[in-house]
Amino acid sequence: MMNPFVTKGYVSAKYFCDREKESQQLLRELENGNDVALIATRKIGKSGLIHHCFDAFDLKQDHNLFFIDFYSVGTLREMVYMMSRAIVNTLAPKGAVRLQQFSAAVRSMSFVMTTDLAGLPKLNIQLGDIREPQVSLEEIFHYLEHSDRPNIVAIDEFQQIAKFPEKNVEALLRTYIQQCHNTKFIFAGSQRHLMGDIFTSAAHPFYQSASVMHLGAIDKEKYREFACHHFAEAGKTLEDNVIDELYTRFEGITWYMQKTLNALFLLPIKPQRYGLDEMEEAIQGIIDANDFTYAEKMFQLPEKQKELLLAISQEGKATKITSVNFVKRHKIYSTSTVQSACNGLLDKELITEENGQYFVYDKFFDLWLKENY
Numbered sequence: 001m002m003n004p005f006v007t008k009g010y011v012s013a014k015y016f017c018d019r020e021k022e023s024q025q026l027l028r029e030l031e032n033g034n035d036v037a038l039i040a041t042r043k044i045g046k047s048g049l050i051h052h053c054f055d056a057f058d059l060k061q062d063h064n065l066f067f068i069d070f071y072s073v074g075t076l077r078e079m080v081y082m083m084s085r086a087i088v089n090t091l092a093p094k095g096a097v098r099l100q101q102f103s104a105a106v107r108s109m110s111f112v113m114t115t116d117l118a119g120l121p122k123l124n125i126q127l128g129d130i131r132e133p134q135v136s137l138e139e140i141f142h143y144l145e146h147s148d149r150p151n152i153v154a155i156d157e158f159q160q161i162a163k164f165p166e167k168n169v170e171a172l173l174r175t176y177i178q179q180c181h182n183t184k185f186i187f188a189g190s191q192r193h194l195m196g197d198i199f200t201s202a203a204h205p206f207y208q209s210a211s212v213m214h215l216g217a218i219d220k221e222k223y224r225e226f227a228c229h230h231f232a233e234a235g236k237t238l239e240d241n242v243i244d245e246l247y248t249r250f251e252g253i254t255w256y257m258q259k260t261l262n263a264l265f266l267l268p269i270k271p272q273r274y275g276l277d278e279m280e281e282a283i284q285g286i287i288d289a290n291d292f293t294y295a296e297k298m299f300q301l302p303e304k305q306k307e308l309l310l311a312i313s314q315e316g317k318a319t320k321i322t323s324v325n326f327v328k329r330h331k332i333y334s335t336s337t338v339q340s341a342c343n344g345l346l347d348k349e350l351i352t353e354e355n356g357q358y359f360v361y362d363k364f365f366d367l368w369l370k371e372n373y
Contacts, residue, residue, distance in 0.1 A: 004230035005262040007255065010051035017254075018222040019049050022215060026053055026186070029211045030152065035177070035185040037158075037199040037206075040215035041354075042190035042361070043255035049215065050154045050186055064151045066090050071157040076166045077133040081125065083140055084109065088123045096121040105143035108135045134172065141176040144183045154186040159194035170198065174205035185210070192354060217252025220244075227261055234265070236272040242279050249283075249363075256363050259286060287368050294368045297350070307332055308341040309350060309360070313369040317357040 006015045026049065029036045040046040047067075054065050068086040073079045084106065091098040096113070099121055103111040108131065112124045130136055144151050161169045177185060187210060189195035198206050224243040231238040242264075243257075250256035263282035264274055287294075298306060311330035312318040320326055322338045332338060342358070345351040352361045360366035 001234060003262055003265055004233075005227075005258045005265055007259050007262050010048050010055065013052065013056045016048065016052050016056070017226040018218050019045070019052065022049055022213075023053050023057070025213060026050075027057060029213070030184050030186075033184070035187065035210040037195060037210040037212045038186055038188040038215060039192055039195045039212065040188075040190060041192075041253060042352075043253050044215055044217065045254040046188045046190070046215050047154075047156050048254070050156075050188065054152075054154075059152060062149065064090070064147055064149060066151065066153045067156070068153065069156045070160040073157075073160050075164055076137070076169055076172075077130050078127065079161070079164075079169070080130050080133040080136045080140070081127045084125050084130075084136070087140070087143075088125060092120055092122060099123050102143060105146075106136055106139040108132050108139060137172070138176065141180055145180050147182060151183040152186065153183055154188060156188045157190060158187040159189040159191045159198065162194050162198060171205045174209065178209070191352075217247075218254060220247050220252065223247075223257070231265065231274065236265070236274060238264075239273070239275040241276060242274065245276060245279060253363070259364075283364075283367070287364055287371070290364060290368065294365055294372075297365070301350075302341075302344070304333070304337045304341040305344045305348075305350075308338060309345055310369060310373050312345075312351055312358050313360050313366055313373075317359050319357055321358055 002011075002015075004015055010016065026036060026038070038046050038050070047069075050067065053059065054067070059065055066086055067090075068083055070079065070082065073082055087102060088099065091102055099113065103109075103113070103123060109125070109129045111129070114122050114124060116122045144153070161173065177183075187195075187199070187206075189198075198204050199208075199210055199212055201207060220243065224240065227243060228238050228240075238261075246257045246260060250260075260279065260282050263285055264279055267274070267278055267282060269278060301309065307330075308321070311326070311332060312321070314330070318326070321342060322335055324335060326332075327335050327338065342351070346353065349361055350365075351358050360369065
């Protein structure tokens with residue numbers, strides 16, 4: 001039997017919880033011809049929502065659907081590479097003709113057509129094949145505009161474009177997107193301040209170019225119903241207070257609750273009744289499994305960053321971290337080192353900031369810090 005608490009990717013509507021209102025809102029915006037900026041805390045489920053809308057409402061019947069992840073992208077060239085690869089991977093199951101159409105449209109890149117182990121056609125793309133990224137980008141948008149049916153392009157972690165060394169990427173993309181009438185875009189992002197700047201600041205090219213949609217936590221009662229149903233279907237009982245505790249512990253962030261229930265579901269206990277003690281056992285198992293990784297992270301941190309990370313972990317949600325009171329309270333060497341240490345931790349994504357509050361990004365790592373320091 002498959003573990004119903006999926007922690008990676010999207011499987012099907014059966015293993016997807018609720019989001020009925022959010023799904024309808026997203027679909028309504030697209031149907032009305034609007035691009036959408038989908039903003040949410042990381043791991044809350046924004047990419048799952050997109051894949052659910054793609055799959056459960058059968059958008060592929062009338063559209064070409066492309067999902068592109070910008071998380072690891074740091075330059076315009078890498079962005080073009082990821083866009084090309086995502087398009088090629090989506091087209092491959094549809095046959096060699098579709099791949100040949102794409103390769104013919106993007107002439108600035110050298111493609112090699114092969115077949116994979118299953119005999120399916122495959123276009124090989126290497127980062128080094130992209131010699132003129134701006135030209136290739138223009139060709140990709142030309143391909144989208146002239147494709148045989150409408151496209152929906154979802155770009156995850158879109159805020160990464162704000163960090164590129166090239167300074168004209170936002171304006172360049174906005175120009176192409178504005179001229180692309182055959183494609184609707186979903187711009188998903190988890191760094192709220194960057195996404196907010198891109199889409200709500202008049203100083204940015206994407207200002208007021210998309211409908212802004214914020215994604216919050218799944219309704220607790222809906223998630224309780226979902227979780228208890230899947231435990232019951234396997235002949236197991238999940239006590240109600242487990243969901244209450246998970247929501248409190250992880251602030252309703254979907255992935256952490258799913259990860260915990262995934263581990264809890266597999267615990268070999270008799271009778272198969274799962275309460276708070278078993279939940280704690282599952283969480284501890286996850287933390288223990290990551291002990292070496294977390295220890296290595298701490299070992300590699302400069303002393304001042306480690307000092308600040310521990311101070312933020314102790315507070316849970318830290319504010320005014322450059323204040324004299326914060327520095328004295330945590331016996332940090334000086335206020336002058338806090339800002340540079342904070343920038344380092346933000347760059348490493350060990351901490352994040354929302355509305356002036358700083359906290360450890362990985363909640364399991366945060367629990368490990370509280371156990372070990």
